[in-house]
Amino acid sequence: MSTGTHAYRTYVIxxxxxxxxxxxxxxxxxxxxxxxxxxxxxLAGSLTKATLILLYFMHLRYERSGLIVIVIAGIAVTGLLxxxxxxxxxxxxxKQLTAR
Amino acid sequence: MSNTSAAHAMESPWxxxxxxxxxxxxxxxxxxxxxxxxxxxxxxxxxYGVIRVVSPAWPDQTTVFDxxxxxxxxxxxxxxxxxxxSAVAAATAGLKSRxxxxxxxxxxxxxxxxxxxxxxxxxxxxxxxxxxSNPWGVPQFGSSFFIITGFHGMHVFTGVTILTxxxxxxxxxxxxxxxxxxxGLYWHFVDLVWVFVFALFYLI
Numbered sequence: 001m002s003t004g005t006h007a008y009r010t011y012v013i014x015x016x017x018x019x020x021x022x023x024x025x026x027x028x029x030x031x032x033x034x035x036x037x038x039x040x041x042x043l044a045g046s047l048t049k050a051t052l053i054l055l056y057f058m059h060l061r062y063e064r065s066g067l068i069v070i071v072i073a074g075i076a077v078t079g080l081l082x083x084x085x086x087x088x089x090x091x092x093x094x095k096q097l098t099a100r
Numbered sequence: 101m102s103n104t105s106a107a108h109a110m111e112s113p114w115x116x117x118x119x120x121x122x123x124x125x126x127x128x129x130x131x132x133x134x135x136x137x138x139x140x141x142x143x144x145x146x147x148y149g150v151i152r153v154v155s156p157a158w159p160d161q162t163t164v165f166d167x168x169x170x171x172x173x174x175x176x177x178x179x180x181x182x183x184x185x186s187a188v189a190a191a192t193a194g195l196k197s198r199x200x201x202x203x204x205x206x207x208x209x210x211x212x213x214x215x216x217x218x219x220x221x222x223x224x225x226x227x228x229x230x231x232x233s234n235p236w237g238v239p240q241f242g243s244s245f246f247i248i249t250g251f252h253g254m255h256v257f258t259g260v261t262i263l264t265x266x267x268x269x270x271x272x273x274x275x276x277x278x279x280x281x282x283x284g285l286y287w288h289f290v291d292l293v294w295v296f297v298f299a300l301f302y303l304i
Contacts, residue, residue: 007185007186007189008186008189011182011185011186011189012182014182014185015178015179015181015182018178018181018182019175019178022171022174022175022178022298023171025298025299025303026167026171026303028303029167029302029303029304030162030167038304039304042299042300042303042304043299045299046295046296046298046299046300049295050292050295050296053181053288053291053292053295054288054292056185057181057182057184057185057284057288057291058284058285058288058289058292059188059281063121063122063123064120064121064122064123066120066121067121067123067128067131070131070135071131071134071135074135074138074139075135075138075139075142078139078142079138079139079142079145079146082142082143082146083146083149083150086146086150089150091153093154
């Protein structure tokens, strides 16, 4: 783990990038882009912010690859599976509701 | 397998050995806790996502929430995460008073966030939002809002409590750099969850 002035400088840079990404994401949220494009861009922005927090603030980049893999597989992959499976059902329910 | 290749295999991160993750059990347990807690929020956000997919209409968040206010809440939490990372760096370098200062700044950020969230909840409740109904249409909007932000707020409150104990112990000299780092991991996780709550609930 890095310490000293170098570490503080890194944290200030990451803090600035996170604030900038937040502002960009708000602009995307308020834009008139089509919903699927907006959602994709906002999810990409969130994943970028989460990666920066994990790597730099939580020091995951200094950990062994085994730990990095269980964190990513544990949260991201399972989260995506959790969404993907009921989302198919959800679209079917949506079609039935709107067909009434 | 020759001795050289066996030694090389044991050096590999995937070789196992007595410490396969090359970290202390406390830190490993904290990471495993973060993964399981991440799955809890993953479940809540996925449930919310399915409700959104199923609902024919959803209230426009900009008419319900003051987005400048929500942005200020987000900035506060991100800033407190940066001060927490600085506290960990100071504690690791053995700078006790600097670590204590950054810890108190982080706690202040946490309290400001909680105060802002309490105000937001009060405002929304006065507008007529409840767990089962709200003035903006889809009943699930209220339940999603209160459950997701409530769970997150509870985590922030827990984090502030833990950080207060760590800050007092650090000021008294009864701290270990790893103790500060573990508290920091939890605090950054709270920030990490808000990144997704902010995007999925307030922006999409």
